[in-house]
Amino acid sequence: MTDASPTHYDVAVIGAGPAGTAAALRAAELGAKVVVLEAGRVGGTCVNTGCVPTRVLAKTARLMRESRLAGDYGVEVARPSIDWPATVARVNERVDRVRSIKRETERFAEAGVDLIQEGRARFADESTLVLDSGRRVSATSIIVCVGGHSRRLPIPGNELATVPEDVLGLPSLPRRVAVIGAGNTGAQLVTVFSSFGSQVTLLDVAPRVLMASDEQIAEVVSAAFTEQGVDVRTGIEMVQSLERGPDGAITLRWIADGAEQSREVDAVIMATGWPADVDDLGLENAGVDVVRSAIPADQYFRTAVPHIFAVGDANGRDMLVQAAQFEGEAAAENAVLGANRRTPHHLLPAGGFTDPDYAGVGLTEAQARDRDPSCVVASVAYAALDRAVIDDRETGFLKLIADRRRELILGAHAVGENAIEVIQSVTTAMAAGVDVSTLANVRFAYPTYSAVIGLAARALLAESRDPTELE
Ligand SMILES: Cc1cc2nc3c(=O)[nH]c(=O)nc-3n(C[C@H](O)[C@H](O)[C@H](O)COP(=O)(O)OP(=O)(O)OC[C@H]3O[C@@H](n4cnc5c(N)ncnc54)[C@H](O)[C@@H]3O)c2cc1C
Numbered sequence: 001m002t003d004a005s006p007t008h009y010d011v012a013v014i015g016a017g018p019a020g021t022a023a024a025l026r027a028a029e030l031g032a033k034v035v036v037l038e039a040g041r042v043g044g045t046c047v048n049t050g051c052v053p054t055r056v057l058a059k060t061a062r063l064m065r066e067s068r069l070a071g072d073y074g075v076e077v078a079r080p081s082i083d084w085p086a087t088v089a090r091v092n093e094r095v096d097r098v099r100s101i102k103r104e105t106e107r108f109a110e111a112g113v114d115l116i117q118e119g120r121a122r123f124a125d126e127s128t129l130v131l132d133s134g135r136r137v138s139a140t141s142i143i144v145c146v147g148g149h150s151r152r153l154p155i156p157g158n159e160l161a162t163v164p165e166d167v168l169g170l171p172s173l174p175r176r177v178a179v180i181g182a183g184n185t186g187a188q189l190v191t192v193f194s195s196f197g198s199q200v201t202l203l204d205v206a207p208r209v210l211m212a213s214d215e216q217i218a219e220v221v222s223a224a225f226t227e228q229g230v231d232v233r234t235g236i237e238m239v240q241s242l243e244r245g246p247d248g249a250i251t252l253r254w255i256a257d258g259a260e261q262s263r264e265v266d267a268v269i270m271a272t273g274w275p276a277d278v279d280d281l282g283l284e285n286a287g288v289d290v291v292r293s294a295i296p297a298d299q300y301f302r303t304a305v306p307h308i309f310a311v312g313d314a315n316g317r318d319m320l321v322q323a324a325q326f327e328g329e330a331a332a333e334n335a336v337l338g339a340n341r342r343t344p345h346h347l348l349p350a351g352g353f354t355d356p357d358y359a360g361v362g363l364t365e366a367q368a369r370d371r372d373p374s375c376v377v378a379s380v381a382y383a384a385l386d387r388a389v390i391d392d393r394e395t396g397f398l399k400l401i402a403d404r405r406r407e408l409i410l411g412a413h414a415v416g417e418n419a420i421e422v423i424q425s426v427t428t429a430m431a432a433g434v435d436v437s438t439l440a441n442v443r444f445a446y447p448t449y450s451a452v453i454g455l456a457a458r459a460l461l462a463e464s465r466d467p468t469e470l471e
């Protein structure tokens, strides 16, 4: 369809992932006439190809591990194995179920938001968008919520690799798999395939796994990978090439310690970054730049063109659902009300479902020591926690970091069973401005993993005090 005179809206939102959905609903709530332009399925990466399917795979992986241990509890089960098509079907069924409770399409309709799904949107100029169908839409403000996509390394044979969004499309469970990239995505896929019984090799140019996490947390996850039989190769110089052999196997070549190394695998997963989905967005027609694969935005989420906002994964800052939603709402308020709303980015709990789980919020220990050398740090091992011993989950610890007066909790990092739930509870305390002695006096139900918070808060109070502190 072509339309010479575009329909005009107060706010046009490109993308119906967590950022776009939050932005559109908030803008409509504030009385704006809103349109959402979505190229694919509503829900975005998170529901369709990211968090939700990954979490179902993580649950499947846990079932595999638990089944292997069932005998220790006198529960007799046959040796577990993966029926890959059934696993994929289960993931898809759960994704559909989550989609059915999210009801984005219905919520847009109830809020009076127009949803147009006629292909990809592209800027024709700074106020006009054109869709693949030819339809044109103009808007007073445009909120770009296009998310991102996997990055394929520019190396020979890269088309042989599978990207994380396409893992469910693997024809069968690979017996040998290489994961390139040990960020949040790669680490979780390592656990999934390792638990499923695949032989896993993990490669990264970074000096350690999980570079964004607290260093000690990453050490525990990395050591667990090695103990589980994963071949962890961090600090490599470069990945060179992939080549398909006559038997269908893929030869992966890389350079480490100045020498070429290679391995034959059945699948290679590239989890090497997440650039914004801007290639065909026509940003040059609107005067908006792309810097390091993301759309730069100021603290109010405005791009260089003040009525064009960029939020969620598109601005390349905090690529998390909780950030995308908050940024979307803030940008909608700034667009509709001309307000100046920012995001309190320091309180973004996040983590991953590896074995063991890991999570964190606030400053890492290195960041905290850098900013405040007199900060206090205390860690409590899960081995000191009754519940972890009861469950045979003694690996891990919770680390709390506070200012020298122990008035503010600056960061919390956990690795071990239920790490994310533990960190979420600490986040709640941080958001409420709870000081360490108040946290140390909270009663925790017995026997729980969150009890480690009380132990860690008491350990923080017991840390030797700086003599200048009571001045
Ligand atoms: C494997 C994986 C696991 C993850 N797990 C977690 C997790 O456990 N917790 C967490 O917090 N985060 C997780 N994330 C990150 C999370 O998915 C993203 O941070 C979040 O989805 C970002 O939301 P968004 O709205 O910015 O973008 P997206 O969710 O990517 O949505 C963007 C939407 O824009 C649409 N679009 C793009 N270009 C156009 C265009 N030109 N025209 C029209 N529509 C367009 C796309 O079709 C898409 O629907 C994970 C990511 C991956 C890849």
Ligand SMILES: NC(=O)c1ccc[n+]([C@@H]2O[C@H](COP(=O)([O-])OP(=O)(O)OC[C@H]3O[C@@H](n4cnc5c(N)ncnc54)[C@H](O)[C@@H]3O)[C@@H](O)[C@H]2O)c1
Pocket (backbone or CB within 6 Å): 153, 180, 181, 182, 183, 184, 185, 186, 203, 204, 205, 206, 210, 211, 238, 239, 271, 272, 273, 274, 318, 319, 320, 350, 351, 352, 353
């Ligand atoms: N559970 C979660 O909260 C969750 C899960 C998945 C993704 N995410 C978010 O999505 C974003 C993308 O995550 P990601 O893990 O896909 O990407 P990432 O950018 O966080 O990690 C990519 C990894 O690939 C490595 N790499 C890059 N180039 C390489 C090369 N040439 N050879 C070898 N290794 C190379 C990097 O060193 C890095 O460790 C992140 O912001 C992440 O936090 C969050």
